Amino acid sequence: MQESDRKGLPRTTEGLRPKLLPEGKQNPESRFPNPESRILLHTTAEDHHVARMAAVALGLTLLEGAIPSPLPGVKPGLANIVTLIVLARYGWRTAVWVSLLRVFAGSLLFGNFLTPGFFLGLSGALFSLLVLALAQHLPKRWFGPVSHSIYAAFAHIAGQMAVVYLWLIPHAGIAYLIPIFATAALVFGTVNGLIAARFMDNANNGISSRGGAENAEKIK
Amino acid sequence: MNYPEIKHLAVLRYIKAGDWLTLLSGGVCVVLLTLTLWSGELAEKAVIRSGGKIFRIVALSGDQQIEVPGPLGISLISVVNRKVRIASDPGPRQYCVRQGWLQQAGEIALCLPNQVSVELIGSHKRYDSLNY
Structure with a gap:
């Protein structure tokens, strides 16, 4: 930089x-x-912050690409950790920016812009963001990033399956894959939510010094 | 960290009461989805086609052998214990024979050279890529 x-x-x-x-x-x-x-x-400083967060999300996407997956489509979705943190700290609008920047820039990076894979990622991200727009209004006292993450993960696979069914494979047979994707969504959603919660906890306690709380103050 | 003795459980404190509720309902959803979508419907009948036309529809309740004529010769289809297989076929590659026993609704074995196929159907027919 x-x-x-x-x-x-x-x-x-x-x-x-x-x-x-x-x-x-x-x-x-x-x-x-x-x-x-x-x-x-x-x-503005906010633009730079969005870009920085999107870059972190891109890095996580890249990292995730190196992890072998037993089934195409079953991925941890590590970049969503960034979306969750941005949602909790800077609100939904910033989360939309970061998430969509990640999808578009990521597709350019991986060379799948406007391919089916890109539209799958985009639909998943859009559905997740829509659900997050509702989920963020859940009472903070009882619902944390773990809930947000699980709802977003389920929305992600719902969006993807919708695109797969309506556009790519209009075949009832894909229903057989839904339990696998739903299980993955539950597991990875929980894990990502825990990572996000833990990271924010650490950052608030000053363990993670760079970025974090000081930036939060600056933006607000 | 103030809780080294339970460090491996420390992440659990990030799960709030509502989060547990979300986790639980998510788990219930996954189980219900799995039960409904993976309960392979048992087959009731076998539809045997020859040359694109329905040759016979047989119930799986009784064991029997059916000889189906095709352009190359006779394909032998056997029904045993609510399962169906193509026992022999005059085709060169024997794909349909090697497919083995068919048991669930929707399964299908095709002997393309001899234009013979057997498809299992349940109580109601689902759509698949062949008749979509």
């Missing part, structure tokens, strides 16, 4: 146009000699 990132100076990253800063406002501290010749995106 370059030094300019930390200070929150603008970068030349093309892509998402942030809506948070007014247009045409040049940063006098720009590191480019002739800023007008560049396409500058004014990014």
